[in-house]
Amino acid sequence: MITAYLPLAILLTNEDGSPMTSMELFHAGKSIMWPLLLLSFLLLTVVVERVIFIMRENRRRDPDLVHKMLEKVESNDADAAVELGKKSQDYVARILVYALTHKEHSLGNAFSRAANQEMQRFSLGLPTLDTCITAAPLLGLLGTVTGMMGTFGALSGGDIGAAAAKITGGVAEALIATMCGLGLAIMGLLPFNYLNARAEEARHEAEDASNSLEIILNKSESAKTR
Numbered sequence: 001m002i003t004a005y006l007p008l009a010i011l012l013t014n015e016d017g018s019p020m021t022s023m024e025l026f027h028a029g030k031s032i033m034w035p036l037l038l039l040s041f042l043l044l045t046v047v048v049e050r051v052i053f054i055m056r057e058n059r060r061r062d063p064d065l066v067h068k069m070l071e072k073v074e075s076n077d078a079d080a081a082v083e084l085g086k087k088s089q090d091y092v093a094r095i096l097v098y099a100l101t102h103k104e105h106s107l108g109n110a111f112s113r114a115a116n117q118e119m120q121r122f123s124l125g126l127p128t129l130d131t132c133i134t135a136a137p138l139l140g141l142l143g144t145v146t147g148m149m150g151t152f153g154a155l156s157g158g159d160i161g162a163a164a165a166k167i168t169g170g171v172a173e174a175l176i177a178t179m180c181g182l183g184l185a186i187m188g189l190l191p192f193n194y195l196n197a198r199a200e201e202a203r204h205e206a207e208d209a210s211n212s213l214e215i216i217l218n219k220s221e222s223a224k225t226r
Helices: 002-011 022-060 063-074 078-086 091-101 103-123 126-155 164-225
Strands: none
Touching (some): 022 164, 063 078, 063 091, 063 164, 078 091, 091 103, 091 164, 103 164, 126 164
């Protein structure tokens, strides 16, 4: 097992035996490292922005206020529920306010419209993040191909000793590009799954509020018809 990693260790070291620095690895990876670098900046920007968004939305969540709004609706005081919700920045409260304000026309459609608008906010950036995760290993694979093409081109010269530097450079390019592409995809996968899970959780919270509101209004209508 140890001997299997010796060629990789040799390729990623300088002539004096010291390990390559990050900048030296970047230069050894050659041209494919530039799109990988841009992709890493894009991925990092999206992740930071989305994490800040989730933290802000978590601070704004007020389940007790949503519960009070539903209690007001249950006591046939929808106007008071709307006034409570207007004071809150909780996305579930905003959905309830919109639904209650337009319930005379179509409660279901009003709730769906408000919920879709809020859920769209939770999904922003996820397609970009998904693209980065998909593109990173493909760019790494492209770097592998170009590196090996350089290696085989050096081998075709016939004088292996004279072309040793080009051969090792091509192999190093292939390994570094693959390593960076896979590393970038792995680092992006964790926040992507977390953000997807958080968006799904927000969708469930909105659906739960919708079902609770519908049950309360149906109970009120049944009580009036008796």
